[in-house]
Amino acid sequence: ETGVTQSPTHLIKTRGQQVTLRCSSQSGHNTVSWYQQALGQGPQFIFQYYREEENGRGNFPPRFSGLQFPNYSSELNVNALELDDSALYLCASSLDRGRLYGYTFGSGTRLTVV
Amino acid sequence: GENVEQHPSTLSVQEGDSAVIKCTYSDSASNYFPWYKQELGKGPQLIIDIRSNVGEKKDQRIAVTLNKTAKHFSLHITETQPEDSAVYFCAAYPENSGGSNYKLTFGKGTLLTVNP
Numbered sequence: 001e002t003g004v005t006q007s008p009t010h011l012i013k014t015r016g017q018q019v020t021l022r023c024s025s026q027s028g029h030n031t032v033s034w035y036q037q038a039l040g041q042g043p044q045f046i047f048q049y050y051r052e053e054e055n056g057r058g059n060f061p062p063r064f065s066g067l068q069f070p071n072y073s074s075e076l077n078v079n080a081l082e083l084d085d086s087a088l089y090l091c092a093s094s095l096d097r098g099r100l101y102g103y104t105f106g107s108g109t110r111l112t113v114v
Numbered sequence: 115g116e117n118v119e120q121h122p123s124t125l126s127v128q129e130g131d132s133a134v135i136k137c138t139y140s141d142s143a144s145n146y147f148p149w150y151k152q153e154l155g156k157g158p159q160l161i162i163d164i165r166s167n168v169g170e171k172k173d174q175r176i177a178v179t180l181n182k183t184a185k186h187f188s189l190h191i192t193e194t195q196p197e198d199s200a201v202y203f204c205a206a207y208p209e210n211s212g213g214s215n216y217k218l219t220f221g222k223g224t225l226l227t228v229n230p
Contacts, residue, residue, distance in 0.1 A: 042203050042220030097216040105157035
């Protein structure tokens with residue numbers, strides 16, 4: 001059974017650019033959540049996808065968007081990057097929106113905006 | 115929305131001592147409380163969890179207690195070892211709230227250092 005894999009592991013972008021982060025969910029999981037973790041802080045919920053539909057969104061602007069594919073993998077897209085977007089982006093997968101079974105996290109993508 | 119407070123922010127203990135980390139939550143709809151360990155450069159790893167129908171759960175050297183009335187829960191690590199050094203996060207989750215509320219709300223983390 002494979003875990004949650006994220007790519008790339010590190011990324012450097014320039015302010016104003018766009019970025020796409022990718023996540024492969026754990027085998028058998030149909031739910032993917034994305035979290036932003038600033039340095040020294042706890043992860044903050046961005047949004048969740050359940051069976052290819054957005055199923056909840058945190059306090060993030062519309063320039064943060066996502067997709068979930070039929071194989072339940074997911075992408076996080078961020079447009080018009082700002083310096084404050086520099087963070088570790090975590091993907092977590094689960095079965096049935098996290099109910100009963102909890103979430104498994106990937107190792108994250110470290111995004112640096114310069 | 116849910117708010118999770120976690121204390122202390124840093125904790126230093128001697129190898130073999132016990133460590134206790136405490137969290138409080140605000141939303142009575144939260145009923146699932148996982149604890150995660152995050153090592154440098156890695157994602158959070160679930161180490162233990164508890165649901166609101168249980169007051170205590172233990173797994174070898176790790177235990178979690180939950181006081182639903184007071185809305186607080188704690189992580190207890192006994193016989194600490196240097197490899198326990200990491201950042202620990204508590205979180206709260208509403209398993210039965212429905213709608214778009216299925217999300218983990220995390221505390222700000224506790225940096226645990228176990229000195230040999």
